[in-house]
Amino acid sequence: MAAAGRKGETWTPPPPGRHVYDYPRPAVTVDCVVLGLDADDLKVLLIQRGLEPYQHTWALPGGFVLPDEDLDTAARRELREETNIEDVYLEQLYTFGAPRRDPRGRVITVAYYALAKLSDYRVTAATDAESVGWYPLDKLPALAFDHADIILRAVERLRGKVRYVPIGFELLPPRFSLTQLQRLYEIVLERQLDKRNFRKKILSLGLVVETEELEQGVRHRAARLFRFDKKKYERLLKQGFEFAI
Amino acid sequence: MAAAGRKGETWTPPPPGRHVYDYPRPAVTVDCVVLGLDADDLKVLLIQRGLEPYQHTWALPGGFVLPDEDLDTAARRELREETNIEDVYLEQLYTFGAPRRDPRGRVITVAYYALAKLSDYRVTAATDAESVGWYPLDKLPALAFDHADIILRAVERLRGKVRYVPIGFELLPPRFSLTQLQRLYEIVLERQLDKRNFRKKILSLGLVVETEELEQGVRHRAARLFRFDKKKYERLLKQGFEFAI
């Protein structure tokens, strides 16, 4: 996103020297679509802009790429500065550069998407609820710039990828029930799955393994918790194994 | 890539006005990985740089994004200006922005990849063979900047996509034999396919249809030529159909 001086951003006073070029140059920013899974929704993390343009409008977290900073690094830094989120799965999504996407002038945005274990970040949203918030994808508020397009593309990417790469686990806590996992796929893929077939399939891959733990605090039979065996997955990957749900 | 004044580029004298910004801005370029299919190879189109840095070194066609130009438009324009290629399948690939990828300073490149019917462009390469050329992927010359990485990523993208989206046809002439089509998949996927199973599968989709034409100028039995029925594909797409080889 193209917001210098946005709320929560580290403020550096304008530098003494000016920056002069022979040809016009666009500003380059990174924006992050952080997706999280709620009880029955995919949600996206938005922040409310403190400055014009689009003051008070919801937007994706993001900001300028620093002069000596890698693009991935910039995305992680903005995420940390604006939303306190760290250590999430992060992947470059697409670069948006339509000439008039920002009213202030030419801004090219390298968009990223991140997958967060939403439960880890409930507090942040709650303590500063006016300026950071999780929104379900089907009830997005009006969004600044072309951020609605960016979110749409992130969801499409997730949907296309979740069946062939085990990234869904990034949306769940380390220990999860098979029902949780199934619901994840149902929400992302937007279709119902058969419980028995889903369990058979997922367990046959041998990458989701039983733990000794049980679900806590439910008022019905507690589900067994499982974990994703990442090390095993990486070993199999090298042998040409292909994950698929 | 980031070469002002590269051979073949339209030259505009430096503008009278200077461009001044409060913060440093990276230069933004587009680079294109044009892939073409030869008798038994995937090839990539390279140009030889006329200026420093990397003078005389082979590099991807590309150049600066103009102030009021969309990224896709910039990629197509550079392709036209530097290689005479038009009307190809073109898709954004990835954005490369490591701080020191260009020795002249910060340059962020939005990379694209294109699929060309190589036969259409033999002439161009031939008439100016010193500065434009098709190189097989396994015999690339030394390349400027991080262009080898960019090419690698383009090939990975093609490999991942060709089985689920009918983009392979972009590499073939409008009329092709099933053997040609099979060879395409074998080259891209880097594995052998069974002739009977391949034909059964591809014809069962109903998107590759027989024409009246036969292969010409071969000294054995002439193969029947087929074409890809794009309109039918687009109709089926809307009904949730999924292409897969």
Add this chain to the structure above:
DNA sequence: CCAAAAGTGTTCGCGGTACACCCATGC
């Protein structure tokens, strides 16, 4: 007539899909 590639069917096994009931637990 020979070389080269085109073209063509069947069998088998695995994996995806459809489908319904009993069990454990908390209140």
Add this chain to the structure above:
DNA sequence: GCATGGGTGTACCGCGAACACTTTTGG
């Protein structure tokens, strides 16, 4: 004891994989 979700097995069918010979054509 009842409501709530947890957990389990089988039968069928379609699709992918393996596999070899005959036909056509030009030289």
